[in-house]
Amino acid sequence: xxxxxxxxxxxxxxxxxxxxxxxxxxxxxxxxxxxxxxxxxxxxxxxxxxxxxxxxxxxxxxxxxxxxxxxxxxxxxxxxxxxxxxxxxxxxxxxxxxxxxxxxxxxxxxxxxxxxxxxxxxxxxxxxxxxxxxxxxxxxxxxxxxxxxxxxxxxxxxxxxxxxxxxxxxx
Numbered sequence: 001x002x003x004x005x006x007x008x009x010x011x012x013x014x015x016x017x018x019x020x021x022x023x024x025x026x027x028x029x030x031x032x033x034x035x036x037x038x039x040x041x042x043x044x045x046x047x048x049x050x051x052x053x054x055x056x057x058x059x060x061x062x063x064x065x066x067x068x069x070x071x072x073x074x075x076x077x078x079x080x081x082x083x084x085x086x087x088x089x090x091x092x093x094x095x096x097x098x099x100x101x102x103x104x105x106x107x108x109x110x111x112x113x114x115x116x117x118x119x120x121x122x123x124x125x126x127x128x129x130x131x132x133x134x135x136x137x138x139x140x141x142x143x144x145x146x147x148x149x150x151x152x153x154x155x156x157x158x159x160x161x162x163x164x165x166x167x168x169x170x171x
Contacts, residue, residue, distance in 0.1 A: 007086060013079040020072040027065040034058040 038054040110129035115122060140148070 009082045010079065010086065013075055013082060017072065017075045017079060020068065020075050024065070024068040024072050027061070027068040030061040031058070031065045034061040 034054070034057045038051070038058045041051050041054050112127040112129060114125040114127070116125075117123075
């Protein structure tokens, strides 16, 4: 089943949201710095022109913050809308799956058939082909396990001694 187009849109919006988060964090920091500078100048009794300049810088920083916050909220709303579309498509696919009839196969896997004839019946055995095997390979044999344990024990025993393993517990 092809991937719904909403997933690509969601990934794009998530990437844009990360950028918007960084922009918002930078704007927040700029507002805090501008406010701190304005308050410092007022507390020191700086000349009126310096205070006015700091107030203007603070106002600009707040405006940039407001724009960044609005842009992020817009992205979050768009992301929610795309997620809702994807969920609706998933629900539609699930409802289609539920309408399948149980007596008709939806996939045919290769199988091996073995038959035995008796005088009155036909006996059929069905074996799944390798495509249905869920494990890639068997686990380690006992010999392989013993060899692996011996290898790692030898590697551990051959390590250089440490001054204090509690201070530096790494391998």
